[in-house]
Amino acid sequence: MAGENGYIVDVKELTKKFGNFIANDRLTFNVSPGEIFGFLGANGAGKTTAIKILCGLSSPTSGEATIAGYNVYRETEKIKQNIGYMSQQFSLYEDLTVYENFRFYGGIYGLSRKVIRKRTEELLHELNMEKVKNRVIHSLPLGWKQKLAFSVAIIHQPKLIFLDEPTSGVDPITRRQFWEMIYKTAQDGITVFITTHYMDEAEYCGRVSIMAEGKIKAIGSPNDLKSQYDAHNMNDLFIKLVRN
Amino acid sequence: MINTAVSIKNVKKTYGEVEALHNINVDVSEGELFGFIGPDGAGKTSLFRILVTLLLPTEGAASIFDMDVVKDFKKLRRILGYMPGRFSLYQDLTVEENLNFFATTFGTTIKENYYLIESIYKQIEPFKKRRAGALSGGMKQKLALSCALIHKPRLLVLDEPTTGVDAVSRSEFWDMLGNLKKMGITVVVSTPYMDEAGLCDRVALIQKGRLLSVDTPQNIMNGYDEDLWAVRSKNIYKLIEDLRQLEEVSSAFPFGEYVHVSTPPDRINQKMIENLLEKKGHDTVEVKKIGATIEDCFMKLMKN
Structure with missing residues (x-):
């Protein structure tokens, strides 16, 4: 379900200050259901601050934002129930088995044992990883863990998933397999909100925004932005926008 | 005649059952900017820790400027600069205190080798009274590089200095490495970003503890x-x-x-x-x- 005007992420003039420092400066953008939205920016541009607000973990200083129709000031618990989150840093419990991780996260989201069992089977089947169900996470290769972490993050069938540098450090083939999973997820109707430092991955997004110094410098489809700024590719575009 | 800076012969490293490095053979020449390109888990960090005398190889041998990484580790540590993948400076010391600490440890002063770090350190000097823990990612990276350079090492070993860094800062960092090379410092660097291979003189492509190829980027592409x-x-x-x-x-x-x-x-x-x-x-x-x-x-x- 989306907000009043059909957007799953609807942000207006969103501002976050820490003392005198303006981490997010009047961000305005929206994301439609089923989109793959790339949230790009320089280090320290304010991406993490904004994502924390959109996930219901931090309150804005001013401005408005709704996630799946829920208000980021007042309905943060509702937001958390309706989103999934995956980052490279925090993904799975290394000393639990694959199934125990699914059961743990399913439990956190309040799913019944029966639903958890069914969802785990479905998700492992899609990954072709039924065989590793009882393996301990730390014994698995990184690429497998990344895919499992993604599945765990959508166990409760969220409306929106936040992926924070999900492909960082994985090999080039696994990175591409991961993007195929992202595409499938978006086709199933889950909105994908993703950050990455791989500029070729920016091309795989339906639309991207590029942040620098707390502001959104540009937003649009990769092709529109490249022609608008006369850039050869996304890397070129990024450097043009962030340097100036 | 070009001297060999790094010589790695049949190096193998196992952790219990896991074979992190499988028979690695590579030579790096003095003055080269040499890259190990590969994803997480390829064995890059194990190999680098062996080179900088922090880890013993299970089999094989490695030497740097003809000094053995096991037998001559004390001598070697004086001529090595190492920037580990994880930020390893003192978070509760200021920028200046960290730099001074590393200079003093190596029996030198900031002033003596300032010319080496000037172009990098200048960018963080306005924050020299700030604690390292309070710096942004890009500034931490510049401080770590300055600290690894302050004793004027002959070989600089950088473990994934650009991982998680945005495209602009990455390109600036590679410019800095190019300058260090011009000053005669041999640089060995690792990265998971394949597009950075082209910025190295030669690269080793590494995956699951094995070298897939060692050559100039152009020869590999050809x-x-x-x-x-x-x-x-x-x-x-x-x-x-x-x-x-x-x-x-x-x-x-x-x-x-x-x-x-x-x-x-x-x-x-x-x-x-x-x-x-x-x-x-x-x-x-x-x-x-x-x-x-x-x-x-x-x-x-x-x-x-």
């Missing part, structure tokens, strides 16, 4: 042994699926806005690919023959 095409149409995901079903196609992977399609040499031409795709309902197809990038080569070597 050595791609199939025809490669960049293909584009409106529906990129249907395009990939359709391409993978063609028997002439060895692999099809998305590369930004194009799909890179590998086919056995002289098996198929541009027109034939266009026709095959048009039959599958792709109307606006663009096909062009291209040279391989390092990432194409890496993926090909991974599959072999």
